[in-house]
Amino acid sequence: MRTEDLRYLQLLERLRHGQCTHDDYELLLTRVVGQPSVASLHDSPWNQAPILVFRNEVRTQLNHKAAIHNATQSGNLPMVCVAQDTCKGKPIEDPTLIKKLLELSDIWYIY
Template sequence: MRTEDLRYLQLLDRLRYGQCNYDDYELLQTRAVGQPSIESLHDSPWNKAPILVFRNEIRTQINNKAAIHNATQIGHPLMIRNEKKSNQKTILSIKRTALPLVPAYCITTHKSQGQTLSKVVIDLKLPNETDDIAAVYVPLSRVKRLVDLAIIRPFDNKVLLMKPSKSQVTEMERLDQLFLNTRSRFPEWFQ
């Protein structure tokens, strides 16, 4: 199990089924930026934590701005090209050597699935059309402890009450049964 914080683990278990209560909401609100626990994202360790977002466009914008900011901070020259569309059939031959690095100041929630992150910054104010519990559960469950989580801004309690689909419930029940079968078959692994 990834989560080490018992109260946080219980919150995540309730979240999976859309059964969070107001205490869960208040607990998560303590992790919002501006609260005494997280005064600013400019301070360490939050200024080094990846930001999880739902959309690729937002991820790209944040990564570009962070790369430009960091390059100017260290005095590195920037090369930014804005390609304009043209109907000309000019053929160019360009040769260069570069490393295909993509800074990961920000990653999508989808990309973060399966990862355990030491610190993470998330936004729980979901796009209007989002009604999938995974959009909330995945970013919240990337860290082992609640103290390793920062929430960019206050959010609506409704995001903690989204119910899983029937197929998600069926899959969770299947996985729970698989866990019970494994534990009874190999009890020495669970001591």
């Protein structure tokens, strides 16, 4: 993700180093859903904005809603593909490992 908003980019850099300011806090408040400055998430630029959440359950629900919305908008039916994770060719059956796999991020970054 790339941001062209210099002020927000500077905020992210300070956040990365734990050096946020009160002005950073005020800027973040302008991006909170429900604030008067955000009239609707259906309008640009908010309909393309990343959404930050702190729980995987919320992230998963948002992703499901987005997938259904995008499928509907394009005239397609959503399709769910369930993976069967394996290790050395054998299904993973350890409940702890399965839980860890399910908690992995949906986003993979390749550097």
